[in-house]
Amino acid sequence: MIPHIRKQPLSTSITLIVVLVATLHHSVVSQEVAATADPQASPGNPERGDYNVTNGNGTVCLMARMGLQLNVTFTNMENKTVQELVNLHPNLTKPAGSCSGETATLILSEEKTNLTFSFSLNVTSKKYHLSTLSLSAAWPDMAAPMSAAGSDLDYLRGTLGRSYMCREEQVLMVDPSFSLNTYQLQVQPFGINSGAFGEAEECELDEDDMLIPIIVGAALSGLVLIVLMAYLIGRKRSHAGYQTI
Ligand SMILES: *[C@@H]1O[C@H](CO)[C@@H](O)[C@H](O)[C@H]1NC(C)=O
Ligand SMILES: *[C@@H]1O[C@H](CO)[C@@H](O)[C@H](O)[C@H]1NC(C)=O
Ligand SMILES: *[C@@H]1O[C@H](CO)[C@@H](O)[C@H](O)[C@H]1NC(C)=O
Ligand SMILES: *[C@@H]1O[C@H](CO)[C@@H](O)[C@H](O)[C@H]1NC(C)=O
Numbered sequence: 001m002i003p004h005i006r007k008q009p010l011s012t013s014i015t016l017i018v019v020l021v022a023t024l025h026h027s028v029v030s031q032e033v034a035a036t037a038d039p040q041a042s043p044g045n046p047e048r049g050d051y052n053v054t055n056g057n058g059t060v061c062l063m064a065r066m067g068l069q070l071n072v073t074f075t076n077m078e079n080k081t082v083q084e085l086v087n088l089h090p091n092l093t094k095p096a097g098s099c100s101g102e103t104a105t106l107i108l109s110e111e112k113t114n115l116t117f118s119f120s121l122n123v124t125s126k127k128y129h130l131s132t133l134s135l136s137a138a139w140p141d142m143a144a145p146m147s148a149a150g151s152d153l154d155y156l157r158g159t160l161g162r163s164y165m166c167r168e169e170q171v172l173m174v175d176p177s178f179s180l181n182t183y184q185l186q187v188q189p190f191g192i193n194s195g196a197f198g199e200a201e202e203c204e205l206d207e208d209d210m211l212i213p214i215i216v217g218a219a220l221s222g223l224v225l226i227v228l229m230a231y232l233i234g235r236k237r238s239h240a241g242y243q244t245i
Contacts, residue, residue: 042085043069045169048184049090053097053106060195061099062106063163067183068115070135074177075143085181086139088115104128104189112138115180119156119189126160128190129153133174148178156187158201163188166203 046067053062068088076082088110097106106117118132134149155172158164165186172180188197 043087045069045183046087046181047090049088049093051093051095051106051108053095053099053104055099060192062097062104062119062187062189063192063197064095064106064117064185064187065197066185066187068108069181069183070113070115070137071171071179071181072135072137072146072148072177074137074139074146076141077143079143082141086113088113099189106189112140119187121160121190127157128160129157130155130172133172133180135174135178135180146177148175150174150178156185158188161191161193162199162201163197164203165200166206168203168205168209170203170205 046069048065048067051064051066052060055061070086070088071083072086073081073083088108092110094109095106096109097104099105102121102123104119104121106119108115108117114136116132116134117130119128120131121128131153132149132151133153133155134147136145136147138145150173153172153174156164156166163186166182167184170182170185172182174180186197186200191198
């Protein structure tokens with residue numbers, strides 16, 4: 001009889017933990033769904049492309065692997081201001097560019113779109129960053145071709161010989177009329193060794209993302225401990241109570 005009564009609180013606690021885990025998991029999952037579900041004219045996440053720049057002697061001097069989505073505001077044929085999301089298609093996009101000691105440039109061209117990335121290296125600090133990003137586009141629904149550029153930017157900061165990585169979606173604001181959304185990005189504009197990405201330096205967004213499971217895990221193990229202790233204390237008490245009676 002008594003062992004049966006004693007077991008009950010533990011099984012109730014286990015049920016509680018299972019329900020809690022299920023609830024937490026559900027809320028995390030539904031959050032993800034809400035975050036990816038975009039209003040109306042979203043073209044979905046862009047496909048990831050591999051883009052290389054080679055220097056004069058044929059060795060790869062800049063490597064980029066990323067999915068790109070342009071967010072452009074322009075005046076259309078009906079003289080209305082519209083905002084459009086346009087994905088770059090890796091199989092239609094041609095990379096070009098050049099590398100020098102302190103500057104590396106990647107130009108991505110689709111039929112009616114040119115997107116130019118310019119990276120700068122500080123040879124003293126051995127740090128690089130994306131300093132200029134420019135777009136020129138002549139899309140069929142535009143009243144006139146547009147161009148937008150941002151200089152003095154400070155995005156995608158990395159260390160010479162290493163790559164910069166950001167798995168999460170990142171928004172690079174360039175100009176009121178143009179921002180670039182990057183997905184699953186890895187770039188290395190300087191110091192490429194033996195044709196492969198160097199060690200990856202991960203962006204803060206990714207680090208924040210990894211923090212969520214850690215926090216949930218810590219909270220859950222804390223809860224398990226509390227329940228276990230409550231059970232043990234309860235058992236001790238009821239045992240003591242049994243003895244005095
Ligand atoms: C596109 O840019 C506009 C204006 O900056 C902004 O309000 C909107 O949230 C952006 N949309 C996406 C999906 O990036
Ligand atoms: C390069 O980095 C050094 C050290 O951090 C800094 O003092 C210098 O101003 C930087 N140079 C440029 C051109 O930004
Ligand atoms: C893209 O660049 C190429 C080469 O410089 C040029 O011929 C073309 O007109 C440009 N396209 C747009 C849309 O600016
Ligand atoms: C880029 O260069 C790397 C290293 O040389 C190579 O493995 C990869 O296939 C190249 N990618 C493209 C799209 O040319």
